[in-house]
Amino acid sequence: MTMPIEKPVYLQKVKQDNMSVLLQQIWKHEAISRVELVELTKLTSGTVTNLTQDLIQLGLIQESETSSGSVGRKRVMLKYNLERFLIIGLDISRTSYEVILTDLTGRIVKSAEGNTVGIHQPEQILDLIESHIRSMNHYAASRGTPVIGLGVSIPGPMDRKAGQLLSPVNFPGWENFPIVSTLESRFGLHVFVEDDARASALAERWYGLGRSVQDLLFITMGMGIGGGVITRGELVEGANGLYGQVGHITLVPDGQLCACGNRGCWETVGSIPGILNRWSAGHSIDEFFHAVRQGDPTAQQCLTQTLRDMESALTTLFNTYDPEIIVIGGRLYPYLAMYMNEIRAGVKERIYSFVRNRLTIEPATFGSSQNAIGAVALVFEHLLMAPLQILTAVKPAQE
Amino acid sequence: MTMPIEKPVYLQKVKQDNMSVLLQQIWKHEAISRVELVELTKLTSGTVTNLTQDLIQLGLIQESETSSGSVGRKRVMLKYNLERFLIIGLDISRTSYEVILTDLTGRIVKSAEGNTVGIHQPEQILDLIESHIRSMNHYAASRGTPVIGLGVSIPGPMDRKAGQLLSPVNFPGWENFPIVSTLESRFGLHVFVEDDARASALAERWYGLGRSVQDLLFITMGMGIGGGVITRGELVEGANGLYGQVGHITLVPDGQLCACGNRGCWETVGSIPGILNRWSAGHSIDEFFHAVRQGDPTAQQCLTQTLRDMESALTTLFNTYDPEIIVIGGRLYPYLAMYMNEIRAGVKERIYSFVRNRLTIEPATFGSSQNAIGAVALVFEHLLMAPLQILTAVKPAQE
Structure with a gap:
C-alpha cells in the first residue's frame, strides 16, 4: 500500500x-x-x-x-493581548441602528446610533452608517490596533452561506439583500452576519452568562420574539438556519395568522404589537404599561394574560431545550422586569419537580446594546475558531 | 520553560x-x-x-x-467485519419487553418478547428477561462472536451518570432503580441505558433515515409522547437529560394537569390515553379507531381534533428544532398512518414557505422493534466513540 x-x-x-x-x-x-x-x-x-x-x-x-x-x-x-485588536459590531433593527467599536472582550471603546424610521432602502441605511464605521476604522488605525472584522446583527431569516437575507418579516427592502458582499466591498473588512436573536445569544456565550454554562436559551422580546439556542457551548443552526424560532411556537389554538404561516404563534400575542393588538390598537407600549399602573382593568387583564402566556411559552421551551439558564432581553424586557419573579414562580411550578431548583431565568447582560455586542461576539467567535484565516487577512492598521 | x-x-x-x-x-x-x-x-x-x-x-x-x-x-x-461481534438490545416498556441479538448493523439474529402487565418489581421483570439474554450470550459464544454490550431502552427520565432511573411517570417500582449496575452484575456485559424515545432516535441515526441527515427529530407516540433530537449528527442531552420532551409542549391553554407538572401538554390529548380520555373513557384504542371507521360522529370529531393538534404540535416542533426530517413511531403510529398525508399537508401550510418543500415527515424505520433496535444502536454508538474502551473489556467468546 x-x-x-x-x-x-x-x-x-x-x-x-x-x-x-x-x-x-x-x-x-x-x-x-x-x-x-x-x-x-x-x-x-x-x-x-x-x-x-x-x-x-x-x-x-x-x-x-x-x-x-x-x-x-x-x-x-x-x-x-487585549490591546492589540479591535472589533466593530453593527446592529440593524427595523427602526434604528447601533455601531460599536470594542476590544476583544466586548468592552465598548466608541459607539454611535441612529434612527432609520421610514427608510426602506438598505443602501441608504448603509450610507448613514458608513461614516461611523470609517471613523472607527480611522481611530483604530491611529492607535495601531487593527479592526479584525465587522459583525452584523439583523432580523432573520437569512441564507448564511450566500451572505444574504431571505425575506425577513416586516422589514421591507431587505429581501435577498447581499449584505455580506456589500459591506465587505464598502469597508474592506471581514464581515459576518447573524440573526439578531442568535447574535444576542452569542453575546451571552462569549461575554455574559454563558461563559460558564453549556446549555443556554436566549429569548429576545420586542417587535417580534426570537431565540438563540446554545447547546454544548455552540449556537445551533438547524437544517435551514431556523433553529430556535421560539416566537413561532403555537400558543393560541386556531389563533391569529402569523407572518410565518402558523396560527396563534407566541409572537402574535406576546410581542409589543401582539400585546397592543390584544389590548387596544393605536397605542404605544408606554401607554399600555401606563394604563396598567393606573389600574385600567382591560390593560391589567391583558397584562395578566401576557404573563400567563409567557409562563406557558417558557415551560414549553424548557421542555424542548432543557437549558441550564434562560436569558431574556429585547425592547419589551424592561417593562416586564418587575414581573419576572412572578413569571419565574409560574414556570417553576410547571416544569418537572426535580429540576425546579436548577433552572434560572435572568435578564440579558447588555441591555439595549445586546444585539451590537452580539455582533462583536460573532466576530470574536470566528477569531477563536479560525484565527489564521481571520488574522492573516487583517491589514496592518495605518493612519 | x-x-x-x-x-x-x-x-x-x-x-x-x-x-x-x-x-x-x-x-x-x-x-x-x-x-x-x-x-x-x-x-x-x-x-x-x-x-x-x-x-x-x-x-x-x-x-x-x-x-x-x-x-x-x-x-x-x-x-x-460484520461477522465478528454481536450486540444485545433490550426494550423495557410499561407493559412488555423485547430482547434482540443483532450484528453490528442492527440485523436481528435472535429475538424474544413477553408481557409484563401487572408486574411492578424490576427484579421480577429482569428474571423474565434473564434466560433470553443468557441464551443469546451462549449462542454468541458458540459461534465465537462475542457480545460487546447490552443496550437498554426504557421510559425516562433518568440519571445517566448514576446509571439509574429517576421517577418515570406511570412506571411504578422503577423509581431510582440502579439499572446499569444491576444488569452489569447479572450479565457481565457493558450496559448502556437510554430513554426509549431517544434510543429510537439513535436507531434512525445509525441504521435508518438519519444516516444521511444531520438534523433529525424522532417522535414516539404511544402511552406517552416522547422525542429524541439529533443535531449535527449527535443526540442532544440537555442540561438535565430532558432535551426533547416533545410530549410536554403546551397545546391546550389551561388544559388538563399533566404528570410532568405542566398543563395542557400535547401528551394529555395526543397520546393513546389522551385520545381515549377525550373520547370516552373505558375503551381501547382499537375500539376508538373502529368507531371512527363506523362513522361514529363523536369519535370522528375526536380524531379530527387529534389530527389538528398533531399539526399544531409538529409545526411548533419544526419551528423550534428546524429538522431536515421528522420521523414518527410508536404504538399509535400504525393507526395514524393513513392520515399522514393530511397531516403533512397541514404542517407544510403552517411552516415558513421557503422550507415547505424541504421538510419530510416519515414513519419510523423499524416499526414495533424501534426501541430495541435503538438499544442496539446505543451500544454501536459507544463502540464507534470509544472502541478501545468497549473492545478491550470484551471477553473472548467461549462455549
Missing part, C-alpha cells in the same frame, strides 16, 4: 484547529500556563510550544508577568 | 479519538481506502496506517477484496 505525501493544506487546517483549541482554553481560564494547556488539550508539549509562539507572534496572546506556582516557583502565564 | 513528559493516558485518549474518527468514516462510506481516509480525516498517513492496523487486529474492520481504482489499479478497501 502506498501512502500519499502530506498535503500542506490539511496541515494548515490541523494547525488552525489546534490553535482554536488553545485559544478557547486561554479564553476560558483568562490566564493559563503552557503546562496546564498540555494537560487540558491533550496536545503534545511541542505542539503547544510552537502554536503558542505563533499566537504570540500574531499578537493575539502574550506572556504575562510570572505568577508563583504551587511550589513557589514562578510560571509564565499566557493570556489574551 | 520546561515541558512535562507525555502522559500515556492522554495518548491513549488521542488514539481512541482518532480511531473513532476513522470508524465513523468507514461506517459512513461502507467501504473506503486508506488514501481516502487520509483525505477525509486530515490524519497523517502514518496515523491512518497504524490505527487501521490496530482496528484490524481488534477484529472490528477488515481489508476487503481489492477494487479497481480510477486508473485501473487495484486498491485495498476497508470495511466493517
